[in-house]
Amino acid sequence: MYSSNLIGFILAVVSSAFIGSSFIIKKKGLQKAGASGPRASVGGYGYLLEPLWWVGMITMIVGEISNFVAYVYAPAVLVTPLGALSIIVSAVLAHFMLNEKLKRMGMLGCLICVVGSTLIVLHAPEELSIDSVQEIWELAIQPAFLLYTASVAAVALVLILYCAPRFGQTNIMVYVGICSVIGSLTVMSIKAIGIAIKLTLEGANQLVYYQTWIFAMVAVTCIVTQLNYLNMPKK
CATH class of the missing domain: 1.20.58 (Methane Monooxygenase Hydroxylase; Chain G, domain 1)
Incomplete structure (x- = not known):
């Protein structure tokens, strides 16, 4: 049981890294698509023709597959909270790639995500057979x-x-x-x-x-x- 939970934990963390990265990559793709056509916010779907958006989409798919497999090995109550780690990844990458500065409340939110995820994971119950x-x-x-x-x-x-x-x-x-x-x-x-x-x-x-x-x-x-x-x- 502990071995399965460890596998699920690792896969969930890897999933968060890929999914967190995918949001930033897709955002860059959306920005490029919006510069040459209707933005997605007004109903435009030009981003479907943007290669960078698809790179982000593939990254997300890889992350979701890892997340999916993690659910096979570990309880949902262990895997799901780890998804919050993707927020941390997105926040860090957004700071460097999108020039989006993380303010104090954002930092506090990230800290709460980490603490909450850690507490839930440490007290995750065993999965029913x-x-x-x-x-x-x-x-x-x-x-x-x-x-x-x-x-x-x-x-x-x-x-x-x-x-x-x-x-x-x-x-x-x-x-x-x-x-x-x-x-x-x-x-x-x-x-x-x-x-x-x-x-x-x-x-x-x-x-x-x-x-x-x-x-x-x-x-x-x-x-x-x-x-x-x-x-x-x-x-």
Whole structure:
């Protein structure tokens, strides 16, 4: 168990490094694309033709793959907080590559991220033994989790349909809120997919269960939505 947690820990840290770097690279790509066409913040998709943006995208994909594999080896409560380390990487690189100076409150925020992540990792519980993706499904359809999922969907829809068109271009917290709220479901679905793949490789085929594909569809939907709003900077 400790060996698996260590592997998951290392993969999560590597993932944070790649993902944190990808934000800066993609930002540079967005800036180059915005200089020659409509900005992403006003609905432009010219960044899709910008090679630098794709370099950042590939970097993010590598990081997300590492993160995905980390969920296979370690509990979500250990892997997820380590994602906060990507904030530190982004902040440092932004200082040098984008000339964005980190102020005192930003430094305090980074410190809180490090302390919070460390405390959670040190007290992460052992992962329950799962023998089938159907077990995860049984947990996912419990009334409490269904209520949480409905609440997340409702908040996300309000942010996407009402807040984003009106305030998104002037208040970055709208886009951050959308990605953060939806991200909670992304973590759960990716964890389920990771366990399904692990069990399948061990000989217990989980691809025959429709629940595996539902988790996959949820993950893809959440990831695509997050990527869309991550690339919509405010004016």
